[in-house]
Amino acid sequence: MKHAALALALWMGAFAGACGSATPPPETAADKEFDGESPPGDGEATAASEGEKPAKPAKTADKAAEPDEDEHEAPAKSTPVQTTKFEAELKKIGINLKKIPELEKLSSAQKKKVMPLLQKSLGLDTCQGCHVEGDFKKETRDMKVAREMWRNFVVPLRSESGGTLFCDSCHGGNEHVLNRKDKKALQAFMEEEYQGKLARANKEDMECGTCHGDAMETKIIEKLWNIPE
Ligand code: HEC
Ligand code: HEC
Numbered sequence: 001m002k003h004a005a006l007a008l009a010l011w012m013g014a015f016a017g018a019c020g021s022a023t024p025p026p027e028t029a030a031d032k033e034f035d036g037e038s039p040p041g042d043g044e045a046t047a048a049s050e051g052e053k054p055a056k057p058a059k060t061a062d063k064a065a066e067p068d069e070d071e072h073e074a075p076a077k078s079t080p081v082q083t084t085k086f087e088a089e090l091k092k093i094g095i096n097l098k099k100i101p102e103l104e105k106l107s108s109a110q111k112k113k114v115m116p117l118l119q120k121s122l123g124l125d126t127c128q129g130c131h132v133e134g135d136f137k138k139e140t141r142d143m144k145v146a147r148e149m150w151r152n153f154v155v156p157l158r159s160e161s162g163g164t165l166f167c168d169s170c171h172g173g174n175e176h177v178l179n180r181k182d183k184k185a186l187q188a189f190m191e192e193e194y195q196g197k198l199a200r201a202n203k204e205d206m207e208c209g210t211c212h213g214d215a216m217e218t219k220i221i222e223k224l225w226n227i228p229e
């Protein structure tokens with residue numbers, strides 16, 4: 001915990017130093033009120049892996065495509081932890097919720113039934129949010145991320161009351177769930193929601209380092225899981 005706090009302080013300092021000129025003025029209240037930019041659960045799918053795939057003809061013509069941006073489309077406010085809607089479905093698929101196996105260990109039939117739950121959890125319009133068209137076996141960055149989210153969060157973590165923590169518990173129908181612009185608000189969010197409202201299956205204490213590692217690596221996906229941008 002001490003390590004984590006120190007590393008975080010250094011990180012926040014480094015951020016202020018490195019990005020001082022680019023840091024927007026501290027208009028956090030205004031930021032919070034501005035919620036017209038990305039309506040939750042709507043129109044996010046086409047931005048699933050911007051920068052990686054060349055623009056494809058939109059499959060769903062009825063949904064307006066959001067313009068591609070370099071930055072992730074961050075929600076105005078980070079998404080709080082919620083109760084999963086899929087506990088019954090996961091049970092029906094035959095997943096032992098007391099001891100959830102890794103995604104890759106599920107049988108083919110189970111994987112197929114779980115896939116729509118991943119899609120719904122992230123609010124993706126089609127399976128192509130993670131897969132390339134026509135080849136479900138071809139590895140994509142989003143598949144790698146999904147597998148690690150399952151391994152590192154869904155398997156070892158639980159809700160505050162010891163219930164299932166699934167993708168929708170954190171994503172709530174959105175792929176992007178963090179507003180990283182306001183560092184103070186993000187730290188408070190992490191403390192209240194991810195540290196405060198989650199538990200570990202092994203009943204050990206939940207700390208920042210449970211997810212960020214002892215050295216408080218903030219780039220979990222890139223540095224801890226080794227999945228490049
Ligand atoms: C959030 C990302 C994500 C979404 C959305 C998603 N998948 Fe997957 N899918 C994966 C991952 C990860 C695997 C690999 C699992 C493993 O390691 O065995 C996979 C594997 C599969 C496989 C098995 C391929 C094989 O190896 O035989 C099929 C079939 C599949 N997905 C179909 C779908 C369908 C259909 C949808 C839409 C309903 C979908 N997926 C949506 C992440 C996703
Ligand atoms: C403990 C909360 C939590 C759980 C549970 C969780 N995620 Fe995530 N996920 C996050 C956070 C935080 C991010 C970063 C979002 C951001 O940048 O706005 C993220 C990002 C992602 C991304 C986008 C990565 C990128 O860089 O574009 C994918 C895909 C994803 N998660 C899939 C899943 C899937 C599939 C599951 C369930 C197997 C899952 N997540 C479970 C918290 C969670």
Ligand code: HEC
Nearest residue numbers: 008180187190191194195207208210211218219220221222
């Ligand atoms: C349940 C897992 C979990 C816990 C516990 C957790 N975090 Fe996070 N945190 C994440 C995920 C996932 C991300 C997104 C990582 C990524 O993009 O690679 C993230 C991102 C962050 C970021 C933003 C990093 C960036 O560069 O934008 C900060 C800062 C942060 N966390 C601080 C904390 C602090 C402080 C604590 C403890 C009070 C904490 N976190 C606890 C999962 C967690």
